[in-house]
Amino acid sequence: MQRPYKHIDATEIQGFEKVFRANLINSLSGLKPANLIGTTSQDGQTNLAIFSSVIHLGADPALLGFIQRPLGEQSHTYKNIKETGYYTINHIQEHIVEQAHYTAARFSREESEFEACCLTPEYLAQFHAPFVQESLVKIGMRFKQEIPLTINNTILMIGQIEHVFLPEHVVLDKGNLALDETAAVCVSGLDTYYRVSKLAQFPYSKTTNLPNFSQKSDRNSSKR
């Protein structure tokens, strides 16, 4: 293992100052997707919030999840989803990353993050919840199920994809999205955003099409 390296054990983690621990643990899962979730209350008040916990659950049915933090006075996204049954997931791209970041501030329920952060609610296909006009990849979600994670009072929220809106050219031949072309960002920890560029694409992996890694590695070694 590369030196000097740091070994941190559970006791040390427990002893870290709160913000330091939050930043460290939030960075450990690796790079995270950056999305904005749009909702409307029963009374028609719009809400928008950044989430780094959206996760693919399955393609058939087409399900996405996200982690709702322990419920509190705020939790407007959760309340609106429970009231109305619908929400939108909108990718965050480079041109809106700063506005998206600040949707996390504690606005009152009467204030809309759309307005405060200069993003535009967009209503498409008679869908109940507002999309983010500025986002290039917008997903309309129908709420399906909430699963309380009693271990730390978070909630796994599960929804099914009802609509997708995105520029035609970013859908590649085999269904992949060119997330570098949309300038999608990812996030690390609580406050750091990364841009992406394509590194590699590999064939479907089978035991019968393995590259000859040992030869490659010999080649690399002999180069050193």
Next chain:
Amino acid sequence: MQRPYKHIDATEIQGFEKVFRANLINSLSGLKPANLIGTTSQDGQTNLAIFSSVIHLGADPALLGFIQRPLGEQSHTYKNIKETGYYTINHIQEHIVEQAHYTAARFSREESEFEACCLTPEYLAQFHAPFVQESLVKIGMRFKQEIPLTINNTILMIGQIEHVFLPEHVVLDKGNLALDETAAVCVSGLDTYYRVSKLAQFPYSKTTNLPNFSQKSDRNSSKR
């Protein structure tokens, strides 16, 4: 919304050819972390598998989750975790991305992906499960709980962080990890890997420290 754009609804999604749909839906959650999960069976046979579903669940206690696909003949990672109670999560960096990708091939339980893909099992701090020597960020996990997601037969696997090993210089002052310095990669869909570069870091967002977005946006407009 930027034109020409594509509107895809639930019926169309359902009608797509299977691989196309899998690629599309797997791309929609946004950029995903790329990790290798290392385990050992009761009999001491090592296993290594790529996962793009590792997710931060909470910092106190320090919990990470991942989604286990519907169980089948294979599912060696799941079986080993249930047998032994321990596993490792290892970030995938640029220098091992191809090897990591091919750990997804269907090896038999008697074959180790470590060997087949030329990665090195590393035992640290008397931890039961093998780390990936070549990875720069390695996490030792204790299995805590499995939550069946009956909606599609996947399972949310939850574990607690017991050990972290990483190069000292990538832990920044406030606990964030410099994931660009480690050359961590993220993944989109099933086969496309992206490298990252730092785009921005913003202060903790409060309603009292909002940038003046409307002024910025006016400025941008007047430039056009």
